[in-house]
Each structure stands twice: as C-alpha cells, then as structure tokens.
Amino acid sequence: MKTDHQIQQDVLAELEWEPAVNAAGIGVEVDDGIVTLAGHVESYAEKWDAERAAQRVGGVRALAIEMDVRLPGSSKRDDVDIARTVENSLQWSISVPKDSVHVLVEKGYVTLTGQVSWTYQRDAAILAVRYLMGVTGVSNQILIKQTVSPVAVQAQIEASLKRQAHQDARKIAVSVHGADVTLTGVVPSWTERDLARNAAWSAAGVHNVIDELTVV
Structure with a gap:
C-alpha cells in the first residue's frame, strides 16, 4: 500500500506528465x-484535466478541489459572447438533440x-x-427523460467490467430510487470505479449516479 508521501509524489509526477496542465x-x-x-x-x-x-x-x-480558474487577459470574454459560442457549439454537436439544452452564463460560469x-x-x-475560451466552470443540470431498471443497471455494470477483464462486479451493489442509482461496495482502483460509474450512466433513464464505492 502506498504512503501519503508516495501518492503525493505520484500525483505531482502525473500532473507534470499531463501536457494540458501547468x-x-x-x-x-x-x-x-x-x-x-x-x-x-x-x-x-x-x-478538468488536472482532476482527471x-x-x-x-x-x-x-x-x-481547491483550485480556482484565473483567466489570462487574452482568454477573457463577456457572458453574451460566451453564451452565443456555447449555443453554436451545441448546435454543431451531432450528439445533442436540437433545442434540447438551454444555456445560462454568469461571470463565465455556464x-x-x-x-x-x-x-x-x-x-x-x-x-x-x-474547452471553450472564457469558460470558468460548468454546471450540468440536464435531465434524462426515460425510466430506469435496477436489474438492467446491475447487468450492464457486470458486463462492462467483464468485457474489460475485471471480475469485481460482484462486490458492487446497485440500488435504484426513481431515476437515481446508488453504487456501493469495494473496488480495487479508480479505473474500476470509473467503469462502474460509466456503466450506470449508460443505462437508459438514469438521472443521477450516487457514487459510494470505496477504493481499496
């Protein structure tokens, strides 16, 4: 098991290695x-890249996370300009249904x-x-329309982990309340945690994934 000092040094090294991060x-x-x-x-x-x-x-x-975004002068834009650019970017995305998403911008926060x-x-x-210039943060409050099946969510998590040669799906418990999915249990790494979260998010109708998984 790594000590806190070893983890600190590894995180610093990973940040240094990530080209998108100063x-x-x-x-x-x-x-x-x-x-x-x-x-x-x-x-x-x-x-975002530093967090990942x-x-x-x-x-x-x-x-x-106690980092704050301080835009350099060349990146600063007014909210109207940012909102217009966000709207255009959403319109150009083939994966976002037309006129399904609404935009609010306040001091660069979208x-x-x-x-x-x-x-x-x-x-x-x-x-x-x-990745748009001038954006200081993003709040995702978009809702999902469809209903969710707890059996389907559990099956998708297990299938996702097995496809990627992970065998820890049995240690993950899934509970569903309305459209909210809660994941509990133990996983050996952030990779397995992300796989479980992504599998839960991929189920039709999931509005929110509550991650209570423990990384050991």
Whole structure:
C-alpha cells in the first residue's frame, strides 16, 4: 500500500506528465489517501484535466478541489459572447438533440439545463462547452427523460467490467430510487470505479449516479 508521501509524489509526477496542465501552479496535499489539489489554473479545461490526471494515480481514494480558474487577459470574454459560442457549439454537436439544452452564463460560469433521452447526449453537451475560451466552470443540470431498471443497471455494470477483464462486479451493489442509482461496495482502483460509474450512466433513464464505492 502506498504512503501519503508516495501518492503525493505520484500525483505531482502525473500532473507534470499531463501536457494540458501547468503543474507549477498546482499544489498537492495528501491525507489518508485523500488528495487535495490547490492553486490557480488558466482555464476550466485545465482544471478538468488536472482532476482527471490525479484520479489516474493508484492509491487515490478521493479528491478535494481547491483550485480556482484565473483567466489570462487574452482568454477573457463577456457572458453574451460566451453564451452565443456555447449555443453554436451545441448546435454543431451531432450528439445533442436540437433545442434540447438551454444555456445560462454568469461571470463565465455556464449552467446547462433541459432534457435529453440518453446520458451520452448529456455528456456530449458538456464536452461541447468544456474547452471553450472564457469558460470558468460548468454546471450540468440536464435531465434524462426515460425510466430506469435496477436489474438492467446491475447487468450492464457486470458486463462492462467483464468485457474489460475485471471480475469485481460482484462486490458492487446497485440500488435504484426513481431515476437515481446508488453504487456501493469495494473496488480495487479508480479505473474500476470509473467503469462502474460509466456503466450506470449508460443505462437508459438514469438521472443521477450516487457514487459510494470505496477504493481499496
């Protein structure tokens, strides 16, 4: 098992290795496997990429994010300009149904609302916004229309893990309340955790995935 110091050094190395991140502006602290990222980044995209880089490191149990986005002068844009660009980006995405997503922008922070039929459509909307200039954050409040089957969710998680040669689906419990899916149990890494979450999100009708999985 890695010590907190080893995890810290690995996260710092992963941030240095990630070309989309300026690691010099990010501090890393670790306490009992919980990693805190602090400091300043120059875009929401860089913040996102830093979070994903930290999650790739073995031994990381959870992340606390204390980074803020400080746009350089060349990247600053007014909210009207950002909103117009977001609308255009959503219209150009073949995975986002036309006029299904609504946009609100306040001080560079983008909130997306509306309804779509599938999780991949909601994910596509976020992807269309994440890397736009001037965006300081994104709130995904898009809802999914369809209903969800707990049996189908469990089966999809198990099938997804087995396809990728992981055998820990039996340690994951799935409970469904309305359109909310809760995952509990134990997984050996962030990779397996992400696989389980992605499988749950891929089920038709899932509005929210509550991740209570423990990484050991």
